Amino acid sequence: MRGVMKMVHAINEKSIKGAAKTKQLVIDSDVHSYLNSLNDLVPYCDESLQKRLNIGKFKKQAFEGKLISAAEFRFPECRYINPVSVVRGDAFSPEGAIPGSDPAFVAKDLFDRSNTQYGILNSCNATMGAFHNIDIANGFNTAFNDWQYENWIEKDSRYKMSMLVSPLDPAAAVKEIERVGKKPGVVAVNLQTTTTPFGNRNLYPIYEAAEHYGLQMLIHPDSEASGENGPAQAVGPASTYMEWHTCLGFNAQRNIVSLVCEGVxxxxxxxxxxxxxxxxxxxxPLLWRIDKNWKTLREEVPWLKELPSEYIKRNVRLGTQPIEEPYRPKDLLEIIQMAGIEDMLLYCSDYPHWDGDEADRVFNTFPKELKNKIFYENALNTYHFTR
Structure with a gap:
């Protein structure tokens, strides 16, 4: 079977390389999928979960002038509201579906227009990685994974999926990976939080299961400063969305250091x-700083057999959106080349969000070879699309 898959992959690569001569091929590592409403999950929930989520026949109804229902369910709410709207106004479908909720329209509006071969779905409905009720979080994740697979992955082979699990219940997360992770089209696991140090050993069963099924870990801003999570900023909570959004990179840097130093x-x-x-x-600067410190403090981390930066370059990938925009565009290219991180970068459109990067408008000052790495080759070498 592996030999057959390699042959199919080689044939696909040959045809893809031929097509690449005319237009840049794209693998998009961040496409957001939305539920129109929680009621979309009704077919995937038992009655107990429907009642706890207040959906289906348990949805609030009028009865003799009074409202009757189970207690209203709400997702953990982030402290910060985008003042200009999180989604783009031009991404509503012709039928009025909210941006990112209509698979057919997303395929037409994004994939067809951008020559996208694969797009990795990343849920934007769930902040359940930090939800205080683990049973509800696990039930929601299972229902959402089934909904997304049936309504997106099975409808268009260009869609690939990052599945949801809760880091607060590693045993349940492993069972969900075993249930869903072997399905074609599932390429990543989304932990839905970054305010837990990822080097913590209680998360190792999740990593072991993900590695076993050939899945990568996709990390995205989600539950910071909501639910069970405290403020994401080290010196205290931000006051505005702008502060919160600007400082998100620090969360990733902290977790990258945790992953390396804990020997993950x-x-x-x-x-x-x-x-x-x-x-x-x-x-x-993180690469430079961690290597410098390791040279003096390596006895604290004797399990590291090479420079920390080597682990980072081999095992960490960075989505390009929102790309930094220096006053001189070539400065970004120089810093990428200076640090040797060309193989770490994966193109992300962030569709349908307010600050998304269009494939035909970014990296215009980059060499063709580097653009092809970012848009296509690096993702192809990261995810297992032909498992």
């Missing part, structure tokens, strides 16, 4: 962590 990549060498929407340029 020594224990799980095939596992990659893809940090999406945390920026790119901040990794450069």
């Amino acid at each position: 990549f020594e224990k799980f060498p095939k596992l990659k962590f893809v940090f999406v929407e945390y920026g790119v340029a901040g990794i450069v």
